[in-house]
Amino acid sequence: MGKYKIGIVGATGYTGSELVRILINHPSVEISVITADSRKGERFIDVHPQFQGIFDAPLVGIEEIDKHKLDIVFLALPHGVSMDFVKDHLDRDFKIVDLSGDFRLSSPDVYESWYKNDHNFAEGFEAAVFGLPELFRSKIKKAKLVANPGCFPTSAILALAPLLKEGIIDKDHLIVDSKTxxxxxxxxxxxxxxxxxxxxxxxxxxxxxxxxTIEIQEVINAYSGAESSVLFTPHLLPVDRGILSTTYTKPTQEVSEDLLNKIFKDYYNNEPFVRLVDQVPSLKQVRGTNFADLYATYDDRTKTIITVSVIDNLVKGAAGQAVQNMNLMLDLDEDEGLAIVPLQP
Structure with a gap:
């Protein structure tokens, strides 16, 4: 069997370059077309010179997508732009992984309230599956349109979802403190x-x-069946990449370190990209990779469950997770093309 044909719409940003970095070494796919309307006619290496001698495909207009027989199209477009492409192409033969926030939420009304932008394709919300494999793997495999999660939500949802699903935390006291x-x-x-x-x-x-905030809240609620309330505050670090999220939750029953370890192991021990660690993780432990490192502990003095999760915002928080979703959608091994060792120091 030949390789699956891939299109990337939007090549000028960090996400577009990360998709190329991962996909050029993927054994089962090849990049057939890559677009950038603002740089049409130039080469990919004119925008991302680090790919000199590695990948120098021409950048074409978005209309060229329709001239290729593709299996998957990645949308590395800004919020508010992806919806137009999905509206015009959802009935095509290829599947779509959208890395914007245009279809992550539950409805156009919720989207417009939080994004302060009109939405013009309500039908897309019905078709879209939230692309967090650890929670929604079976749905992703059958999806035509996957809404790739946001970077902050990926780190927070992985930490909160098992605790809320098990019903051991106060659903009205969920605090997420994140740095990016x-x-x-x-x-x-x-x-x-x-x-x-x-x-x-x-x-x-x-x-x-x-x-x-609303993305985290809606997803953990949909997964757990609860109606929680999330307080989320992001912070900007003077580093180039990585996210560290610390969550604080109040237990509704007696909790121990052993119970926390059991819960997280039950949920994530067989996950290829979630690593449960026994000491507080740092950004460089996951740099350049699709790993999410997760640490959980209980502070008996304040009766608080504390989790610390780290991801690379451009990989597990964007392009790597998109490729993980692609693998599921194409019935490939989930970790194919993603065996990347963290870059440290």
Whole structure:
């Protein structure tokens, strides 16, 4: 059997380059077309020179997608743009993995409330499956459209979902404190990500209003059957990539370290990319990989369950998880093409 044909829509950003970095070494697929309307006519290496001598495909307009017979199309487009492509192409033969937030939530109304942007394709919400394999693997395998999770939600949901599903935590007391590298803001310059602002600095942002709050809350609720309330605060670290999320929850029953270990092992011991660690993890333990390292403990003094999870925001938080979803959708081994060793130091 020949290799599956892949299209990438939106090649100029960090996510587009990470998709290429992973897919060029994937044994079962080949990149057939890669688009960038803003750089059409140039080569991929003109935008991402680190691929010199490795991958120098031409960048074409989005209309070229329709000229290729493809199996999967990745949408590495901004929020508010992906929905137009999905609206026009959901009935095509290829499957879609959308890395934007356009179809992660439950409805257009919820989307418009949190993203402050009109949504023009309500039918997409009915078709979309939330692409967190550890929770929704069976649905992803059958999906035509997968909404790849946000980076912050990936780290927080993996930590919260088992505890909420087991009913051992107060659903109205879920606190997520997250820190991210600057690449989470994309590759376009912004005042708050300018080097003199970020370097030697540490800031909170999106307090009370960050759009990933509702994504975390809706997904853990759908998975557990609960109606929880999440307080989420992100912070910007002076590093390029990685997310560290610390969650604080209050138990509703007697809790011990042994019980926490059992719960997380029951949920994740057979997961290829969730690693349960016995000491507080750091960003470089997962750098450049699709791993999520998770640590859980119980503070008897304050009666608080504490979890710490780390991911690479561009891999498990974006491109790597998208490839993991692709593998499921194409009935390949889930970890195929993702055997990447963390880069440390």
């Amino acid at each position: 590298g600057v690449t989470g803001a994309g590759n376009k310059a912004k005042p708050n990500t300018h080097f003199p602002v970020v370097n030697d600095n540490f800031t909170a942002y999106g307090v009370k209003t960050h759009r990933h």
